Amino acid sequence: MGRRSLLLLLLAFLTPGAAIPVPPALRALSSLHLSTSFRSRPAVAMKYSIHYIQQKVDHFGFHTDKTFKQRYLIADKHWKEDGGSILFYTGNEGDIIWFCNNTGFMWDMAEELKAMLVFAEHRYYGESLPFGANSFKDSRHLNFLTTEQALADFAKLIKYLKRTIPGARNQPVIALGGSYGGMLAAWFRMKYPHLVVGALASSAPIWQFENMVPCGVFMKIVTTDFRKSGPNCSESIRRSWDAISRLTEKGTGLHWLSEALHLCTPLTESQDVQRLKDWISETWVNLAMVDYPYESNFLQPLPAWPIKVVCQYLKNPNVSDTWLLQNIFQALNVYYNYSGQARCLNISETATSSLGALGWSYQTCTEMVMPFCSNGIDDMFEPHSWNFKEFSDDCFKQWGVKPRPSWIPTMYGGKNISSHTNIIFSNGEIDPWSGGGVTKDITDTLLAIVIPEGAHHLDLRASNAFDPITVLLARSLEVRHMKQWIKDFYIWCGEG
Amino acid sequence: MGRRSLLLLLLAFLTPGAAIPVPPALRALSSLHLSTSFRSRPAVAMKYSIHYIQQKVDHFGFHTDKTFKQRYLIADKHWKEDGGSILFYTGNEGDIIWFCNNTGFMWDMAEELKAMLVFAEHRYYGESLPFGANSFKDSRHLNFLTTEQALADFAKLIKYLKRTIPGARNQPVIALGGSYGGMLAAWFRMKYPHLVVGALASSAPIWQFENMVPCGVFMKIVTTDFRKSGPNCSESIRRSWDAISRLTEKGTGLHWLSEALHLCTPLTESQDVQRLKDWISETWVNLAMVDYPYESNFLQPLPAWPIKVVCQYLKNPNVSDTWLLQNIFQALNVYYNYSGQARCLNISETATSSLGALGWSYQTCTEMVMPFCSNGIDDMFEPHSWNFKEFSDDCFKQWGVKPRPSWIPTMYGGKNISSHTNIIFSNGEIDPWSGGGVTKDITDTLLAIVIPEGAHHLDLRASNAFDPITVLLARSLEVRHMKQWIKDFYIWCGEG
Numbered sequence A, B: 001m002g003r004r005s006l007l008l009l010l011l012a013f014l015t016p017g018a019a020i021p022v023p024p025a026l027r028a029l030s031s032l033h034l035s036t037s038f039r040s041r042p043a044v045a046m047k048y049s050i051h052y053i054q055q056k057v058d059h060f061g062f063h064t065d066k067t068f069k070q071r072y073l074i075a076d077k078h079w080k081e082d083g084g085s086i087l088f089y090t091g092n093e094g095d096i097i098w099f100c101n102n103t104g105f106m107w108d109m110a111e112e113l114k115a116m117l118v119f120a121e122h123r124y125y126g127e128s129l130p131f132g133a134n135s136f137k138d139s140r141h142l143n144f145l146t147t148e149q150a151l152a153d154f155a156k157l158i159k160y161l162k163r164t165i166p167g168a169r170n171q172p173v174i175a176l177g178g179s180y181g182g183m184l185a186a187w188f189r190m191k192y193p194h195l196v197v198g199a200l201a202s203s204a205p206i207w208q209f210e211n212m213v214p215c216g217v218f219m220k221i222v223t224t225d226f227r228k229s230g231p232n233c234s235e236s237i238r239r240s241w242d243a244i245s246r247l248t249e250k251g252t253g254l255h256w257l258s259e260a261l262h263l264c265t266p267l268t269e270s271q272d273v274q275r276l277k278d279w280i281s282e283t284w285v286n287l288a289m290v291d292y293p294y295e296s297n298f299l300q301p302l303p304a305w306p307i308k309v310v311c312q313y314l315k316n317p318n319v320s321d322t323w324l325l326q327n328i329f330q331a332l333n334v335y336y337n338y339s340g341q342a343r344c345l346n347i348s349e350t351a352t353s354s355l356g357a358l359g360w361s362y363q364t365c366t367e368m369v370m371p372f373c374s375n376g377i378d379d380m381f382e383p384h385s386w387n388f389k390e391f392s393d394d395c396f397k398q399w400g401v402k403p404r405p406s407w408i409p410t411m412y413g414g415k416n417i418s419s420h421t422n423i424i425f426s427n428g429e430i431d432p433w434s435g436g437g438v439t440k441d442i443t444d445t446l447l448a449i450v451i452p453e454g455a456h457h458l459d460l461r462a463s464n465a466f467d468p469i470t471v472l473l474a475r476s477l478e479v480r481h482m483k484q485w486i487k488d489f490y491i492w493c494g495e496g
Helices: A002-010 A024-033 A095-099 A104-109 A147-164 A179-193 A217-228 A233-249 A253-260 A271-289 A306-311 A321-334 A359-362 A389-401 A407-412 A432-437 A469-492 B001-012 B025-034 B096-099 B104-109 B148-162 B179-193 B216-228 B235-249 B253-260 B269-287 B306-311 B319-335 B359-363 B388-399 B409-413 B431-437 B469-492
Strands: A049-056 A068-074 A087-092 A115-118 A174-180 A199-201 A424-429 A446-451 B049-056 B067-075 B085-090 B113-118 B173-178 B198-202 B423-428 B446-451
Touching: A049 A147, A068 A095, A068 A147, A068 A424, A087 A095, A087 A104, A087 A147, A087 A179, A087 B104, A095 B049, A095 B113, A104 A115, A104 A469, A104 B388, A115 A147, A147 A407, A147 B409, A174 A179, A174 A469, A179 A199, A179 A407, A179 B431, A199 A469, A217 A233, A217 A271, A217 A432, A217 B409, A233 A253, A233 A271, A233 A306, A233 A321, A253 A271, A271 A306, A271 A321, A271 A432, A306 A321, A321 B235, A359 A389, A407 B148, A424 A432, A424 A469, A446 A469, A469 B113, B067 B096, B067 B148, B085 B096, B085 B104, B085 B148, B104 B113, B104 B469, B113 B148, B148 B179, B173 B179, B173 B469, B179 B198, B179 B423, B198 B469, B216 B235, B216 B269, B216 B306, B216 B431, B235 B253, B235 B269, B235 B306, B235 B319, B235 B388, B253 B269, B253 B319, B269 B306, B269 B319, B269 B431, B306 B319, B359 B388, B423 B431, B423 B469, B446 B469
Parallel strands: A087 A115, A087 A174, A174 A199, A199 A424, A424 A446, B085 B113, B085 B173, B173 B198, B198 B423, B423 B446
Antiparallel strands: A049 A068, A068 A115, B049 B067, B067 B113
């Protein structure tokens, strides 16, 4: 049970907000990549218009002819009819405005590519609800929440935009996305290569499925991030689990721990202990995903290189249980209370409400079955094996559906994707999702870009003065390939 | 109404039976391609085993987890584990055993390619009925009859065969199909290139959809076949329509015509006249599809180059209406009574019952919307424009569904398919379906092979002594490419 809720939240891919200045106290940590000016360029103003398109609820069946309104955003300030392009964000599991505001890279390159920006909301997220308030009611209403339906929405939308926007017809379209949206961008190029000339799939763990990567790779990377961010840091966390168990075995342990961790709702029963551990684990995972080199604001405001800050409190694993857990509190407090405004910590929350947790939970219970595990040796977590049977039973209990773990590899090719072209897979090496990503070139048009200091889709974020040189290089390589795709399009296909 | 039923039957792609010897009287017509021996090789014995696989009724939704039994055939006499291959027939709209028995080319090349032959039945045809006898009951039961579901069945079947047949795992698979099955073979390579190294799409009119080819091209080719097969032949047919109208305007006309055409059921009301014309049109269309250079047996036994035989009766268009229609009867009689066994002609039938007329009718009313028209000038038929509204209304009346004519081009790329690889599109120039086919190379791995004397997927038929040299060349080219795909697979991917 606890394991499942952890996984669900693991999958709440995060895209932090725009950078804010780093306060002096934290600058030292970022000095490695500090450029001379504090901000290299002013923030790009993100002005977009909001639109809706009628989409079939079911693209793959004809029994129902119902439609729903899919939301999408357009920003065309820099778009040129002559020699321009269309950058198409394949929306993922959340509110499209939130993604739009957190994908600064597209805004940053719009002028150079003379690009119209389009952000398409994923069905069942944000405002794009096929059955309105009833969309999550039961498996009958959720039946149309699949990657195939989402890709079909994108295909119809692109055809519609080309048909209705004067000057757009003969322009090349590039798909872009991060995380689950990066998978969609890659899969969209694979399945609809007639509609997009290429795809940038940032931090897209397309191989985090059955039998493709070891299930433990994710937690191993999280652990490495903590191990490298401070002496004894991961070891302190590894020891904390038993400390929690020992403490809560005693009569007053739950009470003491609730106080020590400043929990909003005290722990009262023994099953709260597993919830607490899951919540703490998720916190470390989330930190690994958003371990950015500058201050950012996503769920909570965070300092630059937040794991380094966290690890300052976790230097000594060889202390008493109570001491260790007081240190853990200090560490958690970095994540949950960097602003200093929090009065207590709420173990029911780790992620922004802009992400659609319900829809994503259903998706992981149907198509998006990603095996995770930990063993406590290669990672700093308690051992959890991947138990598909238990996972499947939980899914059936929650949603009335059974996951089909082999479907995504069957549909999208698994590791055998070399016949496709023009996809860039970018991954940050400190991002735990890179373990399920493509980190080596497959062919000369299926390229891998690895960003050593990069967390979760750092390259898609707005340019920042504290960006490590490796992400600047990655972005410049990405732009160079996109320009080549655009150029090739105009040589072979263009009329405009 | 009449137009629609015509179209539905037009779409009953035919695959005639094994060749039988041409009687002496007809040899002259075939002498152009007569080889010295009457049969160049003995017929290949077609021995296969019958199997079933449990398939999800809905691959694209999780509300129902129901399964059904899909039938498939395997012939492995010539299969070799070492360096072998798998030829996978992507079944089309009919009984798979019938297709298996009529795709001699696969049997003929099995030994050379050390190939296992697999023939997969298309869902909703033959025995592969998702809801048994209720499969065609209503649009709810028919909801899962789509090309996407059919392709997904093929994908699951290939993965299953590779998993369960020792020695099959590391072998290259090639998709093959003719007509609608040829479309499926091509689309399968486009959508699942990780599962098949290439596809042979014979007589696959993948462009016979919205806005891709003129709607009149099909009937124009039919007409050309008749024009070239005998003097005044197409002109006689062109004049027959008005002759029928004039005759049936008179009180006794229906009776006279029923007698003259030896109809099993006499025409009684004026709306029977349109049914009669549709039936005659379909006959000419069917003849154009199966205008093979040797005797064949599909719906009815037919002589070699049957249109030439038909046209022997249609040399003189400048005769009285009654005389002209008596000639038309003689011509029809070639198609319906070559055996001399028929006592009367039945205007309710033109196609074999091995084809699934119901399922195909539904498919044309949903995804497979192919616009056809005639104008009586460029073709020998009565003018019929393509009226989508009327077509759609008829579909809704019959099946409770509305066709989506732009879906197939959106899904499968329309004319913009150049990013795919390893597909051979073969077309016979006298086959009316070649008008919607790919008849020019698109890239150096998307190849077109045109067979000047070829009717509908002649190349997929068993080798025959009367085969024109052009189809021999086509087949040898096809085999050469398939061998190259297999070789490339073993160079890059093979372990076996």
